[in-house]
Amino acid sequence: MYLKRIDISGFKSFPDPTTVLFDQGVTSVVGPNGCGKTNILDSIRWVLGEQRPRLLRGGRMEEVIFSGTRQRPPLNMAEVTMVIDNHSGRLAVPYSEVAVSRRLFRSGESEYLINKTPCRLKDVYDLLADTGFGSHSYSVIGQGMIDSLLSDNPEDRRFLFEEAA
Amino acid sequence: MYLKRIDISGFKSFPDPTTVLFDQGVTSVVGPNGCGKTNILDSIRWVLGEQRPRLLRGGRMEEVIFSGTRQRPPLNMAEVTMVIDNHSGRLAVPYSEVAVSRRLFRSGESEYLINKTPCRLKDVYDLLADTGFGSHSYSVIGQGMIDSLLSDNPEDRRFLFEEAA
Amino acid sequence: AGERFLATFEAARLNFQSVFTDLFQGGEADVRLLDPENPLESPIEIYARPRGKKALGIRHLSGGERALTAIGMLFGLYLVKPSPFCILDEVDAPLDDSNTGRFLRLVERFKTKTQFVIITHNKLTMECADNLYGVTMEQPGVSRLVSVRLNPDQPEEETLFTTIR
Amino acid sequence: AGERFLATFEAARLNFQSVFTDLFQGGEADVRLLDPENPLESPIEIYARPRGKKALGIRHLSGGERALTAIGMLFGLYLVKPSPFCILDEVDAPLDDSNTGRFLRLVERFKTKTQFVIITHNKLTMECADNLYGVTMEQPGVSRLVSVRLNPDQPEEETLFTTIR
Numbered sequence A, B: 001m002y003l004k005r006i007d008i009s010g011f012k013s014f015p016d017p018t019t020v021l022f023d024q025g026v027t028s029v030v031g032p033n034g035c036g037k038t039n040i041l042d043s044i045r046w047v048l049g050e051q052r053p054r055l056l057r058g059g060r061m062e063e064v065i066f067s068g069t070r071q072r073p074p075l076n077m078a079e080v081t082m083v084i085d086n087h088s089g090r091l092a093v094p095y096s097e098v099a100v101s102r103r104l105f106r107s108g109e110s111e112y113l114i115n116k117t118p119c120r121l122k123d124v125y126d127l128l129a130d131t132g133f134g135s136h137s138y139s140v141i142g143q144g145m146i147d148s149l150l151s152d153n154p155e156d157r158r159f160l161f162e163e164a165a
Numbered sequence C, D: 001a002g003e004r005f006l007a008t009f010e011a012a013r014l015n016f017q018s019v020f021t022d023l024f025q026g027g028e029a030d031v032r033l034l035d036p037e038n039p040l041e042s043p044i045e046i047y048a049r050p051r052g053k054k055a056l057g058i059r060h061l062s063g064g065e066r067a068l069t070a071i072g073m074l075f076g077l078y079l080v081k082p083s084p085f086c087i088l089d090e091v092d093a094p095l096d097d098s099n100t101g102r103f104l105r106l107v108e109r110f111k112t113k114t115q116f117v118i119i120t121h122n123k124l125t126m127e128c129a130d131n132l133y134g135v136t137m138e139q140p141g142v143s144r145l146v147s148v149r150l151n152p153d154q155p156e157e158e159t160l161f162t163t164i165r
């Protein structure tokens, strides 16, 4: 099971449909401050079902929708699709390629899809459960998280061990 | 008024007497992880009268005394001296050079000296009051402090503005 | 559930110890449940002693030593239950060049099991990547992805990527 | 005291705005008392909008944008009441090369009034320094200071400094 690509559209600083292809091996993402690198990480957390706006640096979930710039108007929908290779059969669905999509409209409506079939958030969680793919997991390490792992509050690291169990 | 040098002895990872000379202009301090750079900053905070062990990464103040390595035994005293040029007369003492010293013994005894004359901590504070030299001030910016200036807690930055007033 | 957590915890602990000793070229580390009778509620304590130094508690570690210890803990967990995909956001920021190199060699060893995406400003990390994406913002506030090749003659991060469209 | 705080705050605010616009080559920033009737108790709010982007609140800023904003606030305060001496510990860690350059040019402008000591792993910062100290730990756990000259042919941080004793 491996990640093939992410399609980002209308999410944070990615108003235009953008595809990030992932090959095997190590991919490094680089660029100047504020250009959108962590936003890519946020889009991955989000499509995996993250429900806490705080972990996406927001106060409300609708803040992930492209809010416009001085030259471009805001958009009304954010959509992210993650495409996973499933030749190993690790995901319990009869497809060799699985696309998980999430959409959010400014009205507040949310949609989740698996291979273009609408489903519930719960179905996305169930699909990915126990695979190590998950927004709460130790597979997404955000800026500043490393320091909190050693914080004075020994509870801060508990969730990592729970994930691995 | 400017900083001429710091003499560090028995403080954290500096068991042997070490002198750091400061010229005019910008001095950069470099070296591998864990080699003692932040400890130099801590020694400056400490000699300026910092009373909170937490700001020196400690639980108790005696943790600033060199605690030994696998090859060297611990020491019983830490001493730091800061030498300030006072040709401007900004410090209210009749000396063109002012040395502020602080000692801490493992027994818990503390000493403060101004130009080798024993004094109280309060005398060090009074001497430096209003000069912009002070451990609480915005002139000592530790690792990780930059982020706390923008924290969600608007109280975190208040002390900087109070210092400047 | 408590049983399973304890088993996972013990595996993670052994892995952490071995990864730490590899990253620090010696020294020793441990991770413990403060309350082993209540594994699912217990705070988790970390102990880390770099090679040749005395154990002083993790609060006395330097910024880079803390980051490397946290990386050791993460990768210790990856050994228990590998994630197929792992995205790391600037975890190398506090590391000096030698420690960055050790971190990258660790990633090399894990990349057969795990697809890594590493967001970074660090040139050494960029050089080690198999694939390199640049994120740019020519239109203010609008992110765009470009595929990149490193130009060793252009050390400036920004000029490094403008050559490729 | 409240009067004086308000006067200081207003001066710091104007300075912050001008330093920010310089560091971000445009954009705008502000700092406000949430409760101006009670200046000595009031929380302090920060507003920062990078050039060309829309104002989204400081929680949406990137890691580097946050660091640069905090640096702007600090230096805004230095303009109100210059500190004779200022020690900065790795404040450049999250900055890309261009922003590091802007930070260093800011330090250049301030260094006539303030003696700077900058702890760093960043090569650009090292190159800009007037004086360079290396801290080493050949004996584990024992820090030693060496005066250093930069060797541009040896990019590795550690080998950079072993040549000078």
Ligand SMILES: Nc1ncnc2c1ncn2[C@@H]1O[C@H](COP(=O)(O)OP(=O)(O)OP(=O)(O)O)[C@@H](O)[C@H]1O
Residues within 6 Å of the ligand: A011, A012, A013, A031, A032, A033, A034, A035, A036, A037, A038, A039, A040, A063, A064, A065, A066, A067, A068, A143, C141, D050, D053, D054, D056, D060, D061, D062, D063, D064, D065, D094
């Ligand atoms: N909903 C949104 N609409 C438009 N732009 C947004 C939105 N949310 C965030 N942004 C923009 O994204 C930018 C931050 O991007 P990001 O955090 O990905 O930067 P980065 O590349 O990780 O930079 P750094 O190297 O400093 O960490 C901010 O400047 C912010 O204005």
Ligand SMILES: Nc1ncnc2c1ncn2[C@@H]1O[C@H](COP(=O)(O)OP(=O)(O)OP(=O)(O)O)[C@@H](O)[C@H]1O
Residues within 6 Å of the ligand: B011, B012, B013, B031, B032, B033, B034, B035, B036, B037, B038, B039, B040, B063, B064, B065, B066, B067, B068, B143, C050, C053, C054, C056, C060, C061, C062, C063, C064, C065, C094, D141
């Ligand atoms: N009381 C003490 N006695 C002996 N050693 C100490 C004492 N307190 C701290 N140390 C040592 O100092 C080291 C940390 O030094 P410091 O924080 O100055 O590193 P640094 O050069 O700033 O590194 P980095 O680049 O990672 O921030 C630790 O390894 C710790 O063991």
Ligand SMILES: [Mg+2]
Residues within 6 Å of the ligand: A037, A038, A039, A143, C089, D062, D063, D064
């Ligand atoms: Mg970022």
Ligand SMILES: [Mg+2]
Residues within 6 Å of the ligand: B037, B038, B039, B143, C062, C063, C064, D089
């Ligand atoms: Mg440090």
